[in-house]
Amino acid sequence: MTATFINGTKIADDVKREAAAEVEALKARGIHPGLAVILVGDDAASSAYVNMKAKTCEQLGIYSRKLTIPSSVTTDQLVSEVVKLNEDDAIDGILIQLPLPKHVNKHAVLESVDPAKDVDGFHSRNLGSLVLGHETLVACTPLGVMELLQRSQVKLEGANAVVLGRSDDVGKPQAILLMHANATVTICHSRTRNLAEVTRQADIVVAAIGKAAMVTHNFVKPGAVVVDVGTNKVSSKEQVQRLFGDDPARWKDFDKRGYIWVGDVDERSVREVASMITPVPGGVGPMTIATLMKNTVKAARMRRGI
Numbered sequence: 001m002t003a004t005f006i007n008g009t010k011i012a013d014d015v016k017r018e019a020a021a022e023v024e025a026l027k028a029r030g031i032h033p034g035l036a037v038i039l040v041g042d043d044a045a046s047s048a049y050v051n052m053k054a055k056t057c058e059q060l061g062i063y064s065r066k067l068t069i070p071s072s073v074t075t076d077q078l079v080s081e082v083v084k085l086n087e088d089d090a091i092d093g094i095l096i097q098l099p100l101p102k103h104v105n106k107h108a109v110l111e112s113v114d115p116a117k118d119v120d121g122f123h124s125r126n127l128g129s130l131v132l133g134h135e136t137l138v139a140c141t142p143l144g145v146m147e148l149l150q151r152s153q154v155k156l157e158g159a160n161a162v163v164l165g166r167s168d169d170v171g172k173p174q175a176i177l178l179m180h181a182n183a184t185v186t187i188c189h190s191r192t193r194n195l196a197e198v199t200r201q202a203d204i205v206v207a208a209i210g211k212a213a214m215v216t217h218n219f220v221k222p223g224a225v226v227v228d229v230g231t232n233k234v235s236s237k238e239q240v241q242r243l244f245g246d247d248p249a250r251w252k253d254f255d256k257r258g259y260i261w262v263g264d265v266d267e268r269s270v271r272e273v274a275s276m277i278t279p280v281p282g283g284v285g286p287m288t289i290a291t292l293m294k295n296t297v298k299a300a301r302m303r304r305g306i
Helices: 010-025 046-058 075-086 106-111 124-134 138-150 173-179 193-199 237-244 249-258 283-305
Strands: 033-040 063-067 093-095 160-162 184-188 202-206 225-228 233-236 260-262
Touching: 010 046, 010 106, 010 138, 033 046, 046 063, 046 283, 063 260, 075 093, 075 106, 075 283, 093 283, 106 283, 124 173, 138 173, 138 225, 160 173, 160 193, 173 184, 173 202, 173 260, 184 193, 233 237, 237 249, 249 260
Parallel strands: 033 063, 033 093, 160 184, 160 202, 202 225
Antiparallel strands: 233 260
8 A cells, every 4th residue: 555645735725715715705895804923033944934924925815914023022022012913903813933032931922912813823712712612713733734634535533543742732732623523532742652552543643743754654554544744854864865765856855955854754654554644845834824824814704703
C-alpha cells in the first residue's frame, strides 16, 4: 500500500474561494471584513508569514492592517494597542503573531483581545465555548485539519483518533473538535508510555508533537489516515538523505535554501502503510491561512448577528 497525499493546497484554495464569495455578499450589505495583525520585532520568518496573510486578504477582498511594533515593547504597551483594535469598528479580526519576546506576558496579551475578534481562537472564552460545543471562533490549524479530513471524505464518526501533542493552540482544540465529530479520541504526549503501541490502534493520527520525522511506520496501523501538523527545519545533508534519499525535489529545495521543512512524520516510511497522508509542505500549512480568512469572515458576520 502507498498512501494518497491529501492536497492541502487545493483544499485551501477551495476554502478561500468560498470565503471570497462570502466577502462579496457582505460587501453588498455594506460590510467590509477587516483583519489586523500585530507583529512584534523583526523576526524574518514571522514577518514573511504576516506578509503572506496580508497578501491573501488582498486576494479575497478582506481589508488588512499590519502593526509592526518594536521588540522592546512592554506588556502594558502591547495590550494598549490591542485595546485600540478592539474598539475599532473597521477591524473584525485581531491576530497576535507568535512568538512574542520573552519579556512580554503572552497570556495577558492574548486575553486582552476581544473574544468576538479573536480569529486565532486562543482566548479562554472561545476555548471554553469550544469545549461546551457552542458556536465560536476556533484555532486555525486544528480547524484546518478538520476541513482536510471532512473534504477528503475521511469517516470521523466512530473512528479511533490519536492526537500526538497537547499544546493549547493545536493538540487540545484538535482533540475536542474530533470528539465533537464523534470520534473516540486519545491524546498522547512526551510522557505517554508505549507510544507507538497506542498510535497503532488509531484510524486517524494527527501528529503535532514538534519533533522531525518522529512518527515512523511502526506508529501507524495499515490503512490509517495520518495528518502531519509539524514544521521542522532540517539543515543537515545527512538527515535529508536519511529521510528522502535521492528525491530530486527535496534536494533542489535544500540546495536553494540550505534547509528544508519536514513534518513530525517520516513521510517515506509512513506512506508504505497509511491510506492517506498530508505532505509537508503543502498539507496543513496552506489550510491555516485559509481558515484564518474563514474565521475573519465568520467574525464579521457574528459581530453583526448575521
